[in-house]
Amino acid sequence: AQRVTQPEKLLSVFKGAPVELKCNYSYSGSPELFWYVQYSRQRLQLLLRHISRESIKGFTADLNKGETSFHLKKPFAQEEDSAMYYCALSAKAAGNKLTFGGGTRVLVKP
């Protein structure tokens, strides 16, 4: 069975401080990992995926298969980063459905 855990419900940081959102997963095969973001009054949208290995809006995430983690990091948080963040897993063997974590709310204070 697939499972995604985001241990922090809320992260509150000051503008300019680093922010790290934790994500751990369990899946016996080779998953694809994503971070989705939902800004206030907007729809859920893809932030980044581990396959692309790119930085989006200053965020990066590295897949650590040994620790089964896919933590999201940004060295200098901005107020516009305040949003709800969801880690998600997908696997072809499981029909490519997305399994989401419970989400972490990030609040960046001025």
Added chain:
Amino acid sequence: ETGVTQSPTHLIKTRGQQVTLRCSSQSGHNTVSWYQQALGQGPQFIFQYYREEENGRGNFPPRFSGLQFPNYSSELNVNALELDDSALYLCASSSRDSSSYNEQFFGPGTRLTVL
């Protein structure tokens, strides 16, 4: 390019009633997935439709059913509504034939309240 749309935006029903939610997929997409998002939780996969057939189902009872039409739009039907069915229902579309198949584009959701 038109994004994913859902209707209605909000809906209030009573226990035991039936409801139909609608979703229009993004232009060029042929796969639709439905998710239920209860308050304070992440979205949970209900089922996925591809070429008008169910292509994977999550841990939801048979009273949750769906359809996909030739234009790739989709409906989610829920019979015998229960209080716990109150949630935000999200539709997501994707293109099975593209290299970015797993990238799903979400609609704004339908907020269902069961009284």
